[in-house]
């Protein structure tokens with residue numbers, strides 16, 4: 001079947017494309033990009049006033065499937081992804097059981113193929129059961145289609161173990177993605193250590209608890225040569241470490257979440273909003289400003305959501321007892337459009353680089369370009385759509401967004417995966 005997308009502004013920084021034109025899609029691929037295209041038979045969509053980008057990718061999500069489907073599952077999580085404008089995600093392995101062997105990788109792939117509304121790239125665990133003690137079957141998982149590995153949710157505490165992980169991973173073309181957290185410093189930390197922990201009377205989660213492990217992992221990257229990706233970076237000094245590693249030519253990349261850029265420790269008040277309890281914690285305004293600067297200047301490679309769904313009953317309790325994490329798939333693009341692109345901090349090209357191009361590169365996926373021959377994974381954006389974040393609008397099972405009530409401008413309206421619409425006019429296509 002042929003599909004024609006007409007009159008949208010097509011933006012693809014990979015090929016220097018930014019113009020109003022048409023896209024002709026057939027058999028899941030772009031066959032022509034040009035002006036006043038025609039076709040004999042097929043579906044035509046007029047996208048005047050809209051923007052089309054290479055399909056967005058969120059390389060850090062938690063779909064809780066298998067084992068915690070009350071929070072989210074692959075069906076609901078992938079719908080939330082499509083609703084947020086994403087054509088692909090990378091799922092973290094901290095499920096129950098943990099994705100630490102080939103059977104678990106095959107399960108996630110099979111569920112995604114059966115009920116998914118986006119492509120699902122499966123990240124395998126580095127260590128058995130995420131305990132940081134015994135190597136997982138990375139080679140077997142890799143052979144079964146898990147291209148990247150992480151113990152997300154945990155820092156690998158033992159430096160020698162992290163070295164073995166990197167030495168092992170170095171046998172194939174992959175990257176170790178690191179959740180940097182030194183437990184001996186973080187212990188029962190709840191919020192950023194400093195003003196927030198003092199003001200709220202809670203145990204602090206110091207910046208150093210993250211930065212020391214970033215420094216260690218960069219040193220191990222230098223030692224082993226294994227590519228390293230720092231997950232959800234949150235501090236100015238952590239970013240300085242990554243910038244220095246990049247300047248040195250080390251294979252180091254990093255990612256940032258919207259909540260660490262657009263929220264700070266100051267947002268947590270005497271209401272003790274558990275939606276704002278995240279790992280790593282919301283940091284200072286100075287850190288958030290540094291993250292935005294790092295995204296703009298390219299020190300930060302990718303924007304991710306770290307979509308971490310939890311049930312209402314888990315979050316509706318004392319701050320210390322609530323789990324860490326907030327959702328993000330259905331607000332990320334609009335937050336970036338509102339606070340960064342409309343605000344003139346970054347342009348569309350930089351946004352697409354961080355939300356589509358770099359994630360595919362880091363995940364070792366084929367690039368998607370708005371040109372003939374490319375697979376037709378595309379995101380359509382209405383840059384003027386004004387909306388207010390309300391939990392009732394989420395396709396996610398979870399409501400633990402830190403942005404409920406936010407007034408945003410710009411959102412995805414249509415999403416195509418392999419030429420098929422997963423979302424049309426803001427609604428998931430079933």
Ligand SMILES: NC(=O)N[C@@H](CC(=O)O)C(=O)O
Nearest residue numbers: 062152153278279308324325
């Ligand atoms: N980020 C979080 O606060 N929580 C994540 C774990 C993680 O990403 O480290 C989760 O799985 O809930």
Ligand SMILES: [Zn+2]
Nearest residue numbers: 152153179231
């Ligand atoms: Zn993490």
Ligand SMILES: [Zn+2]
Nearest residue numbers: 092152153306
């Ligand atoms: Zn995570």
